[in-house]
Amino acid sequence: MAAAEGSGAGGAAKPLFAGLSDVSISEDIPVEGEITVPVGSCSPDEDYSTLDEPVRDTIMRDLKAVGKKFVHVMYPKKSSALLRDWDLWGPLVLCVSLALMLQGGSADSKEDGGPQFAEVFVIIWFGAVVITLNSKLLGGTISFFQSLCVLGYCVLPLTVAMLVCRLVLLAGSGTVSFIVRLIVVMAMFAWSTLASTAFLADSQPPNRKALVIYPIFLFYFVISWMILTFTAQ
Amino acid sequence: MAASDQLRFHEFDEAADLLAATPDATTTSVSERQSHVALDVGSSYDENEEGDESDKTELLSGQKQPPSFWTFEYYQAFFDVDTYQVLDRIKGSLLPLPGKNFVRHYLRNNPDLYGPFWICTTLVFTLAISGNLSNFLEKHGNTSFRYSPQFHKVTIAGVAIYCYAGLVPLALWGYLQWRKGVCLNVASYTLLETVCVYGYSLSVYIPASVLWLIPVSWLQWLLIATAMTLSGSVLVLTFWPLIRLDSRAATLAVLTIVLALHALLAVGCKLYFFQKPLHDYPPPFLKDGRAV
Numbered sequence: 001m002a003a004a005e006g007s008g009a010g011g012a013a014k015p016l017f018a019g020l021s022d023v024s025i026s027e028d029i030p031v032e033g034e035i036t037v038p039v040g041s042c043s044p045d046e047d048y049s050t051l052d053e054p055v056r057d058t059i060m061r062d063l064k065a066v067g068k069k070f071v072h073v074m075y076p077k078k079s080s081a082l083l084r085d086w087d088l089w090g091p092l093v094l095c096v097s098l099a100l101m102l103q104g105g106s107a108d109s110k111e112d113g114g115p116q117f118a119e120v121f122v123i124i125w126f127g128a129v130v131i132t133l134n135s136k137l138l139g140g141t142i143s144f145f146q147s148l149c150v151l152g153y154c155v156l157p158l159t160v161a162m163l164v165c166r167l168v169l170l171a172g173s174g175t176v177s178f179i180v181r182l183i184v185v186m187a188m189f190a191w192s193t194l195a196s197t198a199f200l201a202d203s204q205p206p207n208r209k210a211l212v213i214y215p216i217f218l219f220y221f222v223i224s225w226m227i228l229t230f231t232a233q
Numbered sequence: 234m235a236a237s238d239q240l241r242f243h244e245f246d247e248a249a250d251l252l253a254a255t256p257d258a259t260t261t262s263v264s265e266r267q268s269h270v271a272l273d274v275g276s277s278y279d280e281n282e283e284g285d286e287s288d289k290t291e292l293l294s295g296q297k298q299p300p301s302f303w304t305f306e307y308y309q310a311f312f313d314v315d316t317y318q319v320l321d322r323i324k325g326s327l328l329p330l331p332g333k334n335f336v337r338h339y340l341r342n343n344p345d346l347y348g349p350f351w352i353c354t355t356l357v358f359t360l361a362i363s364g365n366l367s368n369f370l371e372k373h374g375n376t377s378f379r380y381s382p383q384f385h386k387v388t389i390a391g392v393a394i395y396c397y398a399g400l401v402p403l404a405l406w407g408y409l410q411w412r413k414g415v416c417l418n419v420a421s422y423t424l425l426e427t428v429c430v431y432g433y434s435l436s437v438y439i440p441a442s443v444l445w446l447i448p449v450s451w452l453q454w455l456l457i458a459t460a461m462t463l464s465g466s467v468l469v470l471t472f473w474p475l476i477r478l479d480s481r482a483a484t485l486a487v488l489t490i491v492l493a494l495h496a497l498l499a500v501g502c503k504l505y506f507f508q509k510p511l512h513d514y515p516p517p518f519l520k521d522g523r524a525v
Contacts, residue, residue, distance in 0.1 A: 115382070115384040116384075119384060134312075134347070134351075136305075137305075137308055137309050137311070137312040137347075138312050138347070139309070139312075207315040207316055207317070208314075208315055208316055209316070210316040211314070211315075211316050211319060211347060214351065215351060215354075218351075218354065218355060218358070221358075222358055225358075225362060226382070226384075229365070229380075229382040230382070231379075231380055231381070231382075
């Protein structure tokens with residue numbers, strides 16, 4: 001190289017890069033790799049196959065996704081499945097089942113009773129929307145539907161608590177059953193709040209985390225209150 | 234040689250002569266010039282900064298306007314608070330001090346909607362839940378009583394609190410705006426600041442509504458009085474500087490109406506959500522063993 005430079009500086013008449021054709025790869029350095037470029041598999045066969053697959057496969061795929069998210073909620077770790085691949089099927093199923101179970105609470109008169117189906121539905125969905133708007137207005141980086149998805153899925157522990165409460169109420173409605181229900185509902189409320197906080201807290205600006213977590217706390221507290229005060233007819 | 238001689242450092246002979254002749258004058262002038270230079274540097278630095286900013290704003294004004302009413306960023310400006318600021322404002326509304334005008338001292342041109350909205354929501358649910366609990370505790374011993382969640386109370390509480398916290402500040406702001414046109418001594422806060430003050434002033438009712446569970450009559454009225462005093466004084470201290478230069482009648486009228494509405498809210502909530510304590514209404518089956 002130095003010799004080439006020296007000769008280049010000495011003889012100004014030589015064309016540039018004259019010596020490059022002399023360069024050759026040494027024989028003992030193996031050159032490996034594929035030169036062929038993989039063709040994008042946008043053949044019509046693939047679209048055709050998902051359209052043509054059995055309905056059972058389509059449904060099972062979505063059910064598996066929902067089930068996987070349920071597992072993520074019950075064991076909250078920092079997983080991106082809930083956030084990245086959001087869906088609203090799970091929250092819908094949970095909300096409807098919770099509202100159905102809460103319906104028909106005791107009443108002497110019809111308006112003095114527990115929350116009706118529509119009230120529970122509205123509280124859950126409207127509450128989730130308001131909390132999402134709140135976190136976005138405070139500067140959160142999470143998207144609207146991701147946040148709805150997380151808040152909806154984290155109602156799962158409370159739905160489990162509702163199921164347990166109804167079973168306990170079948171056994172009896174005295175003080176012991178009340179204490180059991182209280183403990184179960186409080187535990188599930190804490191679980192819900194911690195799970196949703198684990199998913200949502202990272203996307204908030206650091207000095208406003210408490211401002212975002214408090215409405216979530218209030219939301220699950222109200223749902224827990226509705227579950228705890230449910231009395232069978 | 235000439236080149237190297239030119240390159241050598243030379244004393245400025247004229248300056249040296251001048252220094253020798255009149256040392257004081259030159260030194261002061263030099264120092265003055267230096268200080269002038271320093272000032273100029275300072276002011277020009279500021280000017281440069283301002284100039285830069287004004288340049289930037291000029292540059293940006295062609296591209297960026299304040300966000301329009303229909304965009305999301307417009308509303309983000311109402312939520313530009315940190316946790317400690319919200320806690321500070323709540324503290325300021327719970328313990329009003331005569332010297333500290335809430336708007337000037339705590340809001341400082343940064344009113345927010347977070348506090349009023351979530352304080353009202355919390356108050357709605359606290360009232361409904363405490364009312365339900367107190368109803369349960371009061372009628373617990375009565376055998377004919379069956380517990381019911383009384384969920385419709387949430388709706389009623391919600392309507393009452395949100396209407397109060399939304400419409401009364403609007404009315405007060407409208408009145409002050411009108412009065413500002415009539416009498417020049419009256420100032421006004423912005424609508425957002427008025428809503429903010431009213432929202433934060435309701436925060437004292439949250440612990441009060443929890444404490445109203447205690448079924449002791451005189452304690453409940455004492456709590457109402459305390460809550461109304463604290464909350465009302467926040468409002469009075471905030472709006473007094475605006476209207477004190479107005480005519481006496483108008484000032485008194487405004488303050489009376491503000492306090493009266495506040496008292497109406499407090500007493501109304503107390504009477505509707507919290508029943509009278511036990512010893513005022515003895516249960517029927519205790520009267521001579523016969524049902525009344």
